[in-house]
Amino acid sequence: MSLGLKRRMALAFTALVLLMLAITAVGWWQTRGLGTQLERVVEGHNRRAELAHRLEAAQLDWTGQLHATIAYTEAEDLKAQEAQVRKARSRYLAAEDALAAALKDSSDEALRQRIERIRAKRQAVETPLDLVLRNALNGSGAETSLIMLGPTERGEQEWQQEIAGIVAAAVQANEAEYHAARERQAWTERLFLLLSAGASLLAAAMAVGLTRSVTQPVDAAMHVAERIADGDLGVEVDTDYRHEFGRLFAAIATMQQRLRETVRGLQSSAAAIDSASAGIGAGSRDLSARTESTAAQLQQTTAAIRELTDALLEWTRGAQQAGIVAETARTEVQSGHAAITQIGERMQGIAAMSGRIEEIVGVIDGIAFQTSVLALNASVEAARAGAQGRGFGVVATEVRSLAQRAAGAARQIRDISHDVVRNLAEANRSVSDAGLTVTRVVEAAGEAARLVDGIAQSAQQQRGTVLETGKAIAGLDDATQQNAVLAEELAASTEALEQHARHLSEALRGFRLAAAAADGTYQAADLVPALA
The missing domain is CATH 1.10.287 (Helix Hairpins)
Incomplete structure (x- = not known):
């Protein structure tokens, strides 16, 4: 189907505009995806990693304060230390609840199971630790407290390992999301390069095609006009062109x-x-x-x-x-x-x-x-x-x-x-x-x-x-x-x-x-x- 010069130029510009819109849409879609991933990294994984580290620090502070209570013998010191232990325990529980709330809507089932195991481990050692604290406050002596801590040592280690595991999982998830974002960014860059190269080639092809479709009839018209200007009224005029150039050669x-x-x-x-x-x-x-x-x-x-x-x-x-x-x-x-x-x-x-x-x-x-x-x-x-x-x-x-x-x-x-x-x-x-x-x-x-x-x-x-x-x-x-x-x-x-x-x-x-x-x-x- 032969198209006129106006329609060809309109189609060419329309194709370029559509291609630019397509590139813009792809860029917007990829940028939005990267933004979503960054949002997950910043608001999700980083937040979880921070809460996991805070939980680990609160657990270490709680158990450390509890172990330090054994070394005190004075009633006032024991009473002050008891307040410190209570505060450390409250901070730990707050950190554990915050991490559980952050993992509540997470799609990672392993992390939710891990937080449940952390609670179970904490509950398993929490009662013995309370007995050790009461025993130390009653003045039973350090040796008795140490004997009572012996059976809880393994539970504490498992508890700490679960907390360390969730910290490691949060960090690993954060790194995985970061690498995924980097890969998506690289894929977006390659896609942009391909689309830009395709658009450039298409624009060049359309420019060459339009130039040839315009310059060839114009050159032919100039040749005929020059021959007529020289007095040659017998020169052949090709009237096979269509649309605008057809009307020009007919005139x-x-x-x-x-x-x-x-x-x-x-x-x-x-x-x-x-x-x-x-x-x-x-x-x-x-x-x-x-x-x-x-x-x-x-x-x-x-x-x-x-x-x-x-x-x-x-x-x-x-x-x-x-x-x-x-x-x-x-x-x-x-x-x-x-x-x-x-x-x-x-x-x-x-x-x-x-x-x-x-x-x-x-x-x-x-x-x-x-x-x-x-x-x-x-x-x-x-x-x-x-x-x-x-x-x-x-x-x-x-x-x-x-x-x-x-x-x-x-x-x-x-x-x-x-x-x-x-x-x-x-x-x-x-x-x-x-x-x-x-x-x-x-x-x-x-x-x-x-x-x-x-x-x-x-x-x-x-x-x-x-x-x-x-x-x-x-x-x-x-x-x-x-x-x-x-x-x-x-x-x-x-x-x-x-x-x-x-x-x-x-x-x-x-x-x-x-x-x-x-x-x-x-x-x-x-x-x-x-x-x-």
């Missing part, structure tokens, strides 16, 4: 996949920007070429307008001369007829020129329409390029505005040309009428003079119209020159956009992606190719 794998998608998106965007900038560059170069061509055509149109103006000026002068000639038409009918014929021819030339102007205006209108379409395409491409195409988007908008102005000027020229054609048609009809009525010039000389004057006024008006047309064409020429400048700026912006696209491609070369295999997995691939 790294997700980050790696998103970085791959981001780099691929940037690669596609760079390619799209490069393609769009190339298209915009081609369009701007074509627009510049068309603008230059339009400027050249406008220059030709301007020259034609100048020629038309000169022709109209001459026509006006001719009309004025015709007015003078009309005054003498009666005598110069043939000359007037020739002049009218010349006027008709010139009006046909003017009509032809007006048709030429209309054709030129059609060309200008077509160029303005194409310029507007190109500017619209440039605006669309600039919008696709985003922030990088904002500059030439403004330029494209300005070009489109100029194209619309050019189209408006062309419409004005077309309207003026239609007026000229209409006026020329009217003039042509007037000349035709003049030709039909030339034979009646003499009779209608005045009317002819008025007609010629009208023709002169119409020519003057046509000259003014042509001058306005020249001014409009001059404005169209200025707009076309501005279009040429804007086209050059658009070409420069497009070149800058292409340069940015190349820089972006160079930046993407630092990343190594993973090529998609047939099964949908990713393998290590070469560097991201630079955009052309």
Whole structure:
């Protein structure tokens, strides 16, 4: 069963705490046992040994005082000695009762039997000793007392031996308990050493295990992170780990996949920007070429307008001369007829020129329409390029505005040309009428003079119209020159956009992606190719 890092650390610390508690419990139990043994040594065996020694000393004092009584002969001395014997006997009995009470709850049956034998021995010799004491107090003499002590000597010795035996037993029990306590202390020390060594080994094993279980995944994560930091997005990420490290490696794998998608998106965007900038560059170069061509055509149109103006000026002068000639038409009918014929021819030339102007205006209108379409395409491409195409988007908008102005000027020229054609048609009809009525010039000389004057006024008006047309064409020429400048700026912006696209491609070369295999997995691939 696999456990997470938190649970493993919790189990390790729990095991250490339980082991420490176990060591503490064993130590407490052994210390308590040693305390109990020491209590038995101090309060039990030492007390018994002390009472046994006191009993032995009291027995020796009692018998000694009794034997000393034999040596006294004076009544006062005997009486004092009798008090000493009585006191010694009372001390002995008190010591015997105290020792019996101390051995009453003892588990040592031999000691209780021994104290009973001591009582029996004491009772056996107590009566003879009392007789010896009374005999000595009665003044029977030392010899009699000594004779009476003879039979009790063996009993006294047995009595003393029993007391000495209980003293020896108490001392031996005390020593045995002491040795047992020392052995238990040594066993406790060995147990503590074993438990401490086991705890140290267990702690070391758990520390090594935890360290390996933490450092190995951390080292693997650091290796993957360093590879990704170096730009290698195709490095394999082991997601077989569980729990905390499993989530860590899953997050790294997700980050790696998103970085791959981001780099691929940037690669596609760079390619799209490069393609769009190339298209915009081609369009701007074509627009510049068309603008230059339009400027050249406008220059030709301007020259034609100048020629038309000169022709109209001459026509006006001719009309004025015709007015003078009309005054003498009666005598110069043939000359007037020739002049009218010349006027008709010139009006046909003017009509032809007006048709030429209309054709030129059609060309200008077509160029303005194409310029507007190109500017619209440039605006669309600039919008696709985003922030990088904002500059030439403004330029494209300005070009489109100029194209619309050019189209408006062309419409004005077309309207003026239609007026000229209409006026020329009217003039042509007037000349035709003049030709039909030339034979009646003499009779209608005045009317002819008025007609010629009208023709002169119409020519003057046509000259003014042509001058306005020249001014409009001059404005169209200025707009076309501005279009040429804007086209050059658009070409420069497009070149800058292409340069940015190349820089972006160079930046993407630092990343190594993973090529998609047939099964949908990713393998290590070469560097991201630079955009052309």
